[in-house]
Amino acid sequence: MKRNLKPKLFIPGPTHVNNDILESMSDYPIGHRTPEFSILYDDIVNGLKKILFTKNQIFLCTCSATGLWEAAVRNTVLKRCANFACGAFSKRWHDVTVMCGIKADLIEVELGNPITAEIIDKTLSSGKYDAMTFVHNETSTGVMSPINEVAKIMKNYPDVVFLVDMVSSMSSVKIPIDDLGIDVALASVQKGWAIPPGFSICSVSDIALSRSSKCSNKGYYFDFKVLEKYANRSQTPSTPSIPHLYALSNQLKRINSEGIEARFRRHQDMASIVQSWAKERMSLFPDDRYASTTLTCVENSLNIDLLMLQNLLLEQGYLISGGYGPLKGKTFRISHMGDLMPQEIYKLLGIIDQIIEEINK
Amino acid sequence: MKRNLKPKLFIPGPTHVNNDILESMSDYPIGHRTPEFSILYDDIVNGLKKILFTKNQIFLCTCSATGLWEAAVRNTVLKRCANFACGAFSKRWHDVTVMCGIKADLIEVELGNPITAEIIDKTLSSGKYDAMTFVHNETSTGVMSPINEVAKIMKNYPDVVFLVDMVSSMSSVKIPIDDLGIDVALASVQKGWAIPPGFSICSVSDIALSRSSKCSNKGYYFDFKVLEKYANRSQTPSTPSIPHLYALSNQLKRINSEGIEARFRRHQDMASIVQSWAKERMSLFPDDRYASTTLTCVENSLNIDLLMLQNLLLEQGYLISGGYGPLKGKTFRISHMGDLMPQEIYKLLGIIDQIIEEINK
Incomplete structure (x- = not known):
């Protein structure tokens, strides 16, 4: 056949990726410690803040979203993490959490069902947790969990950091990060952003950053405080994927024009x-x-x-x-x-x- | 001005990146769980093994080499790591090691000098270490440390895992990994490989893999055992940068033709x-x-x-x-x-x- x-x-x-975006992947690279790089960086970060409805820090990361799952829990969990799962991917975030040596519980619903505000409320009311992970859109089952209701309940738990995987909803669905009080929102670029894979984005709140200061053994590559230090000078800690930055910059222009x-x-x-x-x-x-x-x-x-x-x-x-x-x-x-x-x-x-x-x- | x-x-x-390589970055992506992907994957891994003179496992990683610094130490150090430094980058590998919560000592030589077999011998003879990090080419000082002599001394320390940063020498200088007994050799692609930044390569020996089985809190993204599991089915654990794989495949052809x-x-x-x-x-x-x-x-x-x-x-x-x-x-x-x-x-x-x-x- x-x-x-x-x-x-x-x-x-x-x-699917449009030709226009594909072409920007092949632009000649620039040095990542040049003024031109910082202009590109700022342009992207400002564009992202608008689409994500946030004033939080934005980090541009050369990794897949799986790397940012790890970053999110390594930088915020001091006590215990509640990993809510409604399918294979949300469940894997629990595996990743445990593999980081972090105390965590898996709270699962049956396949086809969403993660609801009720189950979150019931779980967090135990007082055992200082962080929770929530996958907005579970691609293994086609379930989009009700993020607005969940966010409402999360306001009752100001000491529980709200970590959200928006891998397959970011830029496709309106999610006002600051209004919803999301502490870490993460996504890779090969889903709603329609850019070839190999790059990820996250927004990180002040609460998550101050947690990060208290966490140890975070490593370097995914340390929010290291990322913040460089972000404040419009750079990344190590050489990023410049082609993906070109594509992202181009995609932001296209989104604005639509x-x-x-x-x-x-x-x-x-x-x-x-x-x-x-x-x-x-x-x-x-x-x-x-x-x-x-x-x-x-x-x-x-x-x-x-x-x-x-x-x-x-x-x-x-x-x-x-x-x-x-x-x-x-x-x-x-x-x-x-x-x-x-x-x-x-x-x-x-x-x-x-x-x-x-x-x- | x-x-x-x-x-x-x-x-x-x-x-510098050639137009030919830049163009391959803009090829339309393929799914990373398709047979076509595995053909591409195998083609690259086999090509790399020839250029690196190794039969070790090859992992293709969506990150910068800084991420692989972290991977190398997280997967191999059980006791204590000796980080040899002759400049800013080799020194940063020590910082990264410590930030991973790993016990480590920094052994520094003066700027402009190489890391010699003598200093390594003197340090390792204490018996305190089960791993060491060595940066072959230190770009901050333009020093290329004598890897052949170092490798000879390392044969006297079979219990010390030999971790080598070849970031700015891989594919430019002949380094027969298996003959030299290098356990982990790592590099990003935006140096000697002349591919835009955003991707890294490492070779990992059986000794390093068996160490990895004993290490805890490695996380998921940089866990050699997870990478090995997927490599054995010619895949990566998470969605990799497909554009970089296209460029790498193209570059291997170009290298073979030169x-x-x-x-x-x-x-x-x-x-x-x-x-x-x-x-x-x-x-x-x-x-x-x-x-x-x-x-x-x-x-x-x-x-x-x-x-x-x-x-x-x-x-x-x-x-x-x-x-x-x-x-x-x-x-x-x-x-x-x-x-x-x-x-x-x-x-x-x-x-x-x-x-x-x-x-x-």
Whole structure:
């Protein structure tokens, strides 16, 4: 079977990247201790602050978001961390926390369900924790947990640092970081930002920074205080990925020209399109109320041969994702975030319809 | 004063990058859990093993080399680490070690001197250490320490893990990792590899891997055992920088077409050119016998206004480095590694000569 070697990406990450952004990756590098670098750095940080609705420190990190999971817990947990999980990725943040030698408990809900304000309230009311981790959008199940309600409850726990993974929602969904009181918000760039993988972003509050001063054995690479010291002079502690900075700077311009509110609306529109399609053909895996705005996890209620579906799509130049872990064969996932447009989503769904018809012949 | 915004780089990093390599950074990404990814991964790892003369595990890491400093010590030190330093960067590896909560001692030599087999022997004979860090090429002073002699002495200390920073020598200088018994060899790609910054490479021996099994609180992102688990299936634990993998794959092809021995010779030739020039005009900062093959640190014995020299060079589109830290004003540094060619070095030196003449008028 012929496979298209560079299929268009409809997977949760890396997501589709526009040519314009790809081209900025190949600009000639500049020295990271030059005035030109600091201008680029400031330009990006200021742009990010607007889109994230925050006055917090912004750190630009050469790593994947997994590295920032580690950073978030190493810099803030003094007592014990509550890791809330509703799928494979939020659960892995717990594994990472434990591997850092940090005391932590895993609080899990059933696959397909969200992490609710209730479960968080119940857990934190024990008084055992001084930090919690929350994954806004769980890509393994297509669940977007209710961050606004969660943030409301978190106001009752001012001593519990609020660590949020926005890996697959940042820049796609409106999350006003300062209003919600999020202490650390982190994401990689190969999801909603629609930039090739290899770089991450986080915002860090004063509370998280003052915690960091009290934490030990943080290492250097992910130490918020080291990052802060260099950020204050518009630099990074070590040589960053300059190509990713070029791409990010370009992407911020593109987002501004689309308009951030229009971008959020486009994501809602794309989610509606895919969710309606999925409910008409099969069904949604998650509870309808918590179906993600950036990725749809479709329950394979028609019992289609998903491997065949994926392979036939590949032949036409499209890559989607199967079910993750225990959901393999039972679900498939279509990503609709970043720079994808509604017409591209319609086109993909049309092709899937044709393939399903063909398979069912 | 007009400044050229994208000057050609003759700094120790990022170094000059060829258009061909830059272009590969903008190829459309592929999914990191696809068969195509694993083919790319294997191709790179096999290519690296040849150039590094090793059968050890190779890990491809989305971070700067600073991250791998941390990885090297977190995964191998159970007792106490000896950090040998001959300048700012080798000294920083000690700071990083301590910041990881690892017991460590700093053994420093005077600026301009190398780390010798003698000082290592003297230190390790105490029996206090189970790991040591060694920076092959110290870019702040232009000193290349005698790695062959050091490796010979290290054979007497089989219980001391040999951790080597090859940041500014890997792929530029022949370092047969297995013959020398190097347990961890690490480098970023924006030096000798002549790829834009944002990615790092390391080779890890079985001894280092078995140490890693015994170390705790390593975290996840830099855990050699996690990296090994994924490397064994030709993948990385988290989404890597795909653009850097494209560039690395392309660079390996280019190196093979030049011939690795020819590449090493070209670096020796460029070093001779710059060293002769420096000795004729002024003098070398380091002891002649240990002058680096990849970067020359020139002693400013003519007492030139170095800021003026650098600025006038910038106007003509060239970026060189001033002295680092305490050597500011006293030295300047010209990098001659990666994809630079002797004729480009001659051209730069000619322009520097003109500028010095102009300044001295």
